[in-house]
Amino acid sequence: MAGLPYGINAWIFLKEDGPPGTNYNSADSCFQSLIQYKVYNSLDFLGIAFFEVVPGSSGFTIKIGNGCHLGNADNPNNLLSNQDYLTYVLRDARKVNPDIKFLATMIYKGDQTLSAIFSSGNEQTQATDFANNLVIYLKKNGMNGLDVDWEGDVADRMTQSQFKILFSTIRQVFDQQPEKYYLTMAPAWDYSVYDFPTLKSTFDVVSPQFYDGTTLSEFLGAGMSPDNIGYGAQFEPGNEAPNTSAQQVWSAVSPGFNYQDKSYNYQDIFMWRLNSGNYQFEQAQLMILSQLANPPAGDSFDDTAIVAAAGNPNITRMTVRAGEVLNAIQAVNTGTGPYNTGTQNTETGIFTLLQHGGNSGGAQTINIPIDDPIISITGYTGKWYGWECVLQLTLTGKSGATYGPFGTMAGSTTQTHFTQSAQPEQSVVAFSGSTVTVPLADGSHTAIIASLNAVFA
Known part of the structure; x- marks a missing residue:
């Protein structure tokens, strides 16, 4: 894809069903819409939210979050857990799009963010154990990388030194594998913890959450490298600057941007998300956006x-x-x-x-x-x-x-x-x-x- 090396991507939040009263397997659910209308064909990467840090046999590893559907107040008849949803999404998205890649999107608030791996012991040892356990999890589940939602508690509780140790170690362990594993980030504002050289050298793509109202110039001015910046989009109401249409996103992304007298292309478009209360708007806009970026071949x-x-x-x-x-x-x-x-x-x-x-x-x-x-x-x-x-x-x-x-x-x-x-x-x-x-x-x-x-x- 010209100008977008990492393609068109989106997140999905496993804990939210739509319409109300449905579950994953309901014929009219937002999850089945993704399958029925082949929305997954419009994606290169799917970030699955949210994963948590938990103790492993040696150090820490990840698992899908505990915020499960089972017997929740909104839908007491839903007897499926988040683990069930994860299993189904991995299975069904791959059936629709065999080339799709899956990212484990880490939770950004609470006590089980990435900062939790530094709760005790030698920081380098903890980072190494986590990176090795992470690869084991990704391989076991057929996933392709780690996605970091950088805001909230994870940004507040991690030091700059820990930032450098953790992500440099993950990158090193990823690069030792025979297949490519991806490291991506979706930052919101607050740069006090970033080690910017590490951010540039370890992450494949960094897609700022522009929909919170923060501008590209603010991210670049803070020290973020223009070489691996993607575009964070949103078709869900509620944030300060959600996008209005696929055309509006593409008009912002397709020309690229200039910084210090040099031209750059955005590396991807990463969209939050596919199953909000506005999921029909989100899914259709994603499909239109994909066609704008990749005009259909043939007649x-x-x-x-x-x-x-x-x-x-x-x-x-x-x-x-x-x-x-x-x-x-x-x-x-x-x-x-x-x-x-x-x-x-x-x-x-x-x-x-x-x-x-x-x-x-x-x-x-x-x-x-x-x-x-x-x-x-x-x-x-x-x-x-x-x-x-x-x-x-x-x-x-x-x-x-x-x-x-x-x-x-x-x-x-x-x-x-x-x-x-x-x-x-x-x-x-x-x-x-x-x-x-x-x-x-x-x-x-x-x-x-x-x-x-x-x-x-």
């Missing part, structure tokens, strides 16, 4: 999974490019459900999908009332200067309002009419189809819509 397109992950909200705006034929379409969906409300609790979730097709033809943007959804598409396909394509498109709302026709069909030699209509109580929520690249009169080329299908829900 086919299909927005079905993204829109389904968002809860199948209505299309409320479309930009259509057309001239003699249908050149491109781009849909915007607006969510009204409780789990896709955007990053402000009073907002609806806005999902701007990618444009399908090229930039030729004239562009028209139409606004579609949310209470008058599109229920049918009609038009013509045929041959245009030897190319099979969609010649013309018309959209019709539930009230009978029409939009279009888009495409004059001039230059076509055959025309075949088509109609696609929704079943009662359904509407058009997305599109699938294909494009074809054609030459233009000036010698350039552009993509046009070769085939188009409405997705109803």
Whole structure:
């Protein structure tokens, strides 16, 4: 991925179920949505939160946190523990995406943070024992590294000397293994404990939590190296500066940044998280973000999974490019459900999908009332200067309002009419189809819509 060596990543918090009353195996749960709509395919790394430091046979090791689901007050019928959830996530995410890598994200508050390994004994010995035990745990569970949520108690209770000893030792032990193990960090503000040379030399990527309102210049000004900085994103309301959309994140990340007259690329995008109370918004925005960073290869397109992950909200705006034929379409969906409300609790979730097709033809943007959804598409396909394509498109709302026709069909030699209509109580929520690249009169080329299908829900 150009400019993002460590890809698009996200955390998942095992202890939170959604919607209320569900558990991991509920058909409508946020965890099953990740599987059903293949959200895991959008990830390079998944940070699983939160792990704790516990005593091992020699020194300390890690385990998934004790904050379990079993009989909790929010969902007393959930008889699954966090260990069950961990087992299921590792299994199911890998089934969806065999290349996904898993990071054990360490807890940042309480008495079982990384600072606990220095509770007694020789600090170097404790760090070495922990690093060796950590590798044993990661290998046993098929995980790929350690992720450090640097804030709260772990930042307050660890000294700068301990910081250097611990992470230098983990890096050394990781590098002795025959396979690559990763060390990542998501820092919030407070730099009093950092040993910045250690931070630069031991961590693969450091993705600041920009959503807490701290700026890149503040992190760099404090002494953080620009060479391994990622971008911490968030599509959950509640923090000071959560992100509004995938496009807003990508516009911040894709140009990179300048520091002391030198240009740098962000190393990754790391998103908190996939299963908050706003999980439909989070999961769909992640999928859109992945497409922005990795434009889909080939000529086919299909927005079905993204829109389904968002809860199948209505299309409320479309930009259509057309001239003699249908050149491109781009849909915007607006969510009204409780789990896709955007990053402000009073907002609806806005999902701007990618444009399908090229930039030729004239562009028209139409606004579609949310209470008058599109229920049918009609038009013509045929041959245009030897190319099979969609010649013309018309959209019709539930009230009978029409939009279009888009495409004059001039230059076509055959025309075949088509109609696609929704079943009662359904509407058009997305599109699938294909494009074809054609030459233009000036010698350039552009993509046009070769085939188009409405997705109803």
